[in-house]
Amino acid sequence: MRALAKVQEWYGPHSSTAAEWPVDALMMAKGNTTISVVLPARDEESTVGDIVTVIRRDLVERVPLVDEILVVDSNSTDSTAARAREAGARVVAQDEVLSQLEPLTGKGEALWKGLAACKGDIVVYIDADLRSFGAHYVSGLVGPLLVDGDTHFVKATYERPYVGADGVTQRGGGGRVTELVARPLLNMFWPELAGFAQPLGGEYAARRDVLEQVPYVTEYGVEFGLLVDLLQLVGLDAMAQVDLGHRTHTHQSMAALGRMAGQIMLTAWSRLERQGRVLAAERPAHTLLQFGIEGQADLVDVAVAERPPLASLLLEEDVA
Numbered sequence: 023m024r025a026l027a028k029v030q031e032w033y034g035p036h037s038s039t040a041a042e043w044p045v046d047a048l049m050m051a052k053g054n055t056t057i058s059v060v061l062p063a064r065d066e067e068s069t070v071g072d073i074v075t076v077i078r079r080d081l082v083e084r085v086p087l088v089d090e091i092l093v094v095d096s097n098s099t100d101s102t103a104a105r106a107r108e109a110g111a112r113v114v115a116q117d118e119v120l121s122q123l124e125p126l127t128g129k130g131e132a133l134w135k136g137l138a139a140c141k142g143d144i145v146v147y148i149d150a151d152l153r154s155f156g157a158h159y160v161s162g163l164v165g166p167l168l169v170d171g172d173t174h175f176v177k178a179t180y181e182r183p184y185v186g187a188d189g190v191t192q193r194g195g196g197g198r199v200t201e202l203v204a205r206p207l208l209n210m211f212w213p214e215l216a217g218f219a220q221p222l223g224g225e226y227a228a229r230r231d232v233l234e235q236v237p238y239v240t241e242y243g244v245e246f247g248l249l250v251d252l253l254q255l256v257g258l259d260a261m262a263q264v265d266l267g268h269r270t271h272t273h274q275s276m277a278a279l280g281r282m283a284g285q286i287m288l289t290a291w292s293r294l295e296r297q298g299r300v301l302a303a304e305r306p307a308h309t310l311l312q313f314g315i316e317g318q319a320d321l322v323d324v325a326v327a328e329r330p331p332l333a334s335l336l337l338e339e340d341v342a
């Protein structure tokens with residue numbers, strides 16, 4: 023119960039809306055602080071260009087708030103890289119960043135490689151499949167970081183409708199894995215994080231020197247892992263939340279979200295073990311037998327791996 027009292031105390035002072043962070047005020051606070059926007063993109067040719075165009079037009083050319091727009095091409099098979107370049111982003115291929123390392127897979131790998139490849143003091147992660155993006159996503163997320171030196175991590179919240187293949191919008195229907203898996207797990211085991219309304223949202227910003235101190239879980243475990251690890255590293259009072267309005271994006275299938283759920287559960291388990299809160303007689307399985315509508319059974323692997331804190335790598339390189 024103590025944790026929920028902490029959340030109640032935390033929520034007011036650490037929650038704001040994008041409108042509270044107007045860009046002209048942020049320019050006053052920016053000083054020499056550099057800002058990189060990093061977009062992980064796997065097969066996002068239909069949306070990545072529009073997002074990059076808005077960032078470049080509104081936050082680079084019109085007002086120079088953003089210093090770098092980096093798209094991490096995550097082994098796309100479509101024209102994601104070309105669309106991103108045409109719109110004015112720098113594009114890196116995920117496996118070509120720190121290529122001396124054995125490549126890993128998934129969104130967490132894309133984000134970690136993006137951190138390694140970008141240069142900003144503040145790093146803003148934005149999904150590349152958004153259909154509701156506006157420049158306020160970026161300005162809202164960097165606001166608390168530019169204005170308050172004690173804030174080190176800012177997570178977006180928003181209304182998340184579900185837009186079906188027929189185009190019918192179901193208010194509050196989005197964030198299925200958030201509602202069915204992540205929120206219950208966080209409330210059970212890390213209730214201090216219960217105040218983050220959208221713990222799995224793909225839009226968040228943080229100081230580079232903080233992100234370099236935490237591991238990145240690969241695949242879709244990355245958001246869950248970062249929240250739990252950043253809570254441990256910087257504490258709840260250094261974490262904030264900004265309401266960006268609403269978020270629509272390309273939805274994955276139920277089968278894909280089943281695999282995502284498995285990855286997030288394994289991430290949660292790994293943190294419970296690491297924090298000494300569970301003792302495993304045997305480790306959880308990482309295979310998942312899924313059944314299609316035609317009755318076909320697919321055995322999939324939902325294992326996640328982990329990149330070490332980037333700082334530990336840079337230290338090794340220095341030593342070397």
Ligand SMILES: O=c1ccn([C@@H]2O[C@H](COP(=O)(O)OP(=O)(O)O)[C@@H](O)[C@H]2O)c(=O)[nH]1
Nearest residue numbers: 062063064066096128129132149150151274
């Ligand atoms: O291996 C991957 C998987 C996803 N993504 C990107 O990460 C973001 C979120 O992924 P996705 O849309 O698949 O997740 P969802 O939002 O459906 O949960 C998108 O920009 C994806 O292109 C990526 O860069 N590499």
Ligand SMILES: O=C(O)[C@@H](COP(=O)(O)O)O[C@H]1O[C@H](CO)[C@@H](O)[C@H](O)[C@H]1O
Nearest residue numbers: 196197198199200222224242245273274
């Ligand atoms: O929040 C969720 O439940 C999932 C799925 O969202 P939808 O049910 O397709 O709206 O989406 C998020 O989860 C991923 C895992 O953390 C993130 O990587 C995505 O950016 C985010 O969209």
